[in-house]
Structure formats: structure tokens, C-alpha cells
Amino acid sequence: MANTKTEELFAYLVFHRKQVINKWVLAETLYPDIDEPQRALHNVYNTIYRLKKTLAEHELDITVNTINNGYSIELGDSCACDYYDWLDAPNPSISKTDLKNRLFVDKDYTWH
Numbered sequence: 001m002a003n004t005k006t007e008e009l010f011a012y013l014v015f016h017r018k019q020v021i022n023k024w025v026l027a028e029t030l031y032p033d034i035d036e037p038q039r040a041l042h043n044v045y046n047t048i049y050r051l052k053k054t055l056a057e058h059e060l061d062i063t064v065n066t067i068n069n070g071y072s073i074e075l076g077d078s079c080a081c082d083y084y085d086w087l088d089a090p091n092p093s094i095s096k097t098d099l100k101n102r103l104f105v106d107k108d109y110t111w112h
Helices: 004-015 023-030 037-057 082-088 096-103
Strands: 062-067 070-075
Touching (some): 004 070, 023 070
16 A cells, blocks of 8 residues: 555656656655655655555556666556646646646645
8 A cells, every 4th residue: 555655756756757856856855854865765765666566556557667766657548647638738728836736735745
């Protein structure tokens, strides 16, 4: 079962579509209160593992890619994502900031 950090990691990777996010950036972003960088990085590895496991358990067409020292996420053809549809729209009706505020209205993500 996924926890809140796994959910946050998933949201962060989806929000940064097609970008490889460095593992140290993830450590600083997801675990800003941990003073030991290696401990924060260990938490990132565990969170990535839990995310991959959760996606596999639910047989979702979503892949977490490991590229050099970072991660990205790829949604398969069978996955629909309103945010990606908005990004691909020629003339979105609301700004990216407004959309982000709507998407994460009930979340306390530090990067939001």
C-alpha cells in the first residue's frame, strides 16, 4: 500500500512530465526536514520502490524510469491524465499556476 510520500512522489513526477528529476532534487524536495543527505536519499530509494510496487500491484500502465541519477514517469496509452490533456491543449482556459492550485488544493506539498 502506498503512503503519503509515495503519493507525493507520483504527483511530482507526473507534474514534471518528460523530465528526469535528479535523485538529490527529489531528496531535497520530498524530505526537506532531514538533515542527513544520505538518509534523505535512502528514503527516496524506498519511496521509488514503493511506487513501483504499487503500480505493479494494480497492474497500471505506468512506468517509473531510472535514468542516470534520476527518475521520470511514463504513462502508457491506456492511462488518461487531465493535466497532460491541459498541457497539450492549444489554448488552455486557465493558467498553469491556477491549474496547479486546483490539482493540489487539499495537499500540503512543499513544492506546490
